[in-house]
Amino acid sequence: MALHKVLGTETEYGIVVRGDPGFNPAVASSLVVNSYPGQRVKVQWSYEEESPGRDARGFGHDTYGLIDPEGAVVNSVLSNGARLYVDHAHPEYSGPETYDPREAALFDKAGELVMHRAALAAGEAAGRHISLYKNNSDGKGNSYGAHENYLLSRETPFADIIRYGMTFMVTRQVFTGSGKVGKENDRPDIEFQITQRADFFEEEVGLETTLKRPIINTRDEPHGDPAQYRRLHVIIGDANLSEYQNFLKLGSTALLLAALEDGAIPDSLDLADPVESCWQVSHDLTMGRPLELDGGGTATVLEIQGRYLEWLSKYVEKELDDPVWDQVIAEWERTLTLLGSEPDKLADTLDWVAKKRLFEGYIARDGLSWTNSKLRALDLQYHDVDPAKSLYDRLASRGSMRRLFTDEEIAHAAANPPTRTRAYFRGRCVSEFPGSLVAANWDSLVFDIGESHLKRVPMMEPLRGDAALVADLLDNAEDAADLLRRLEG
């Protein structure tokens, strides 16, 4: 039986300081992260396992006069178990480890609320309006990521992930895309395409994340016991505003990986040219142009996705009891059926379809062409995290987008950790013992309890540290020193 698919998301947000086109994005991002008013602990983050060059935190010229003495600490752990920090020149929210795709989508959504609050506080402190965008492209050839992470067994050969994952990653774009006006990165001209990210993928497999991006990323950083675990770092996906779409993206991918580990994917459905197909899928709004298969023959993107759905429906029926997987299958079926017959009906579920409907409405009403900057502005504004500006939120508040979560659930998830993974322990420690927590990583916490040495608590098991195991311990601990004593005892 496949390892339980613990999963989560990490999203870099676009940033703009209004009235200051020359703003330094690293400084502004630091200000956003450091201004977050919610419960959190600013910590040292252990970079031991992170690649060199990722820590491009240039504290440049204009600091708006207000980076505080702790300004250099642009890392924090939140009371919901997430990490809020600056990566390159963007504020980034890495959601906590979650137990299932519904929860992963919920904590990803909570990230938008965290970012909105942080941007408001930063704007107030700086005396300027700071806007954040949950998207993946500036429309000028610069892209930034919305990554997903899935726990795998170390025993799963990486070659199998490449073999059985490649075609799935390319074809899932029909329901993972957030839509984009125009093309980038020297791709052929197009009015509108399904994804934000496809234009930036240039390799099949590789370690890069910032240039020549690969469809399958090989970063080997398990954030857990390396003898037992792998973490698949998926970089070919869009940041989704739609709750259902995010749920479907995370759920279908987790299922594919579980089935792959159990040997339940009978055919790798190899594409002749995965990179070319990746661009084609994103650019083909008809979803009908045949994709060349390796070894001859063709299939449409929906035919290929239909095969995965068929295999994974059977897998769920046979292997998985949790109803959340039935919900993934039902949503997947609805999506593929409508994509094949009446794709416009998915304007209530898929960001790219919702945007297309909106833009075509503007084109018809105002007589615009697809290259009009008004459409590009609408495209960006769809992703604004400020509900007063976000076009997604306009749609959602009118009932034009289906909601998977209530506002109360999202607010709760922004402040409280998920209960079924080690993120529970991390989040609760942030709430209960903020003064004693000095450093963190995904797989450890470090406490200062006033002794000569700092105390490190390893968390190498992603499912250990859940509420069932440690809630009583945390409820009863008087302070961090007492907690550590109880943990040892």
Place this chain on the structure above:
Amino acid sequence: MSDRERGQADGRRQQRDEDQSAEAVETEADLDALDDLLDEIDEVLEENAEEFVKNYVQKGGQ
């Protein structure tokens, strides 16, 4: 909405009025909803689209 735009919207509504099928009724509701939506979005749109788009530059991402 400008007069020209109002004229276009009215024109579309008139066109739709001429079709009586059930499907058309549904489409009409969709289009009315879309017209309302666009009107609502007009209220919050970035004031200077060209400037806004020009200044939106994001370097250094993954």
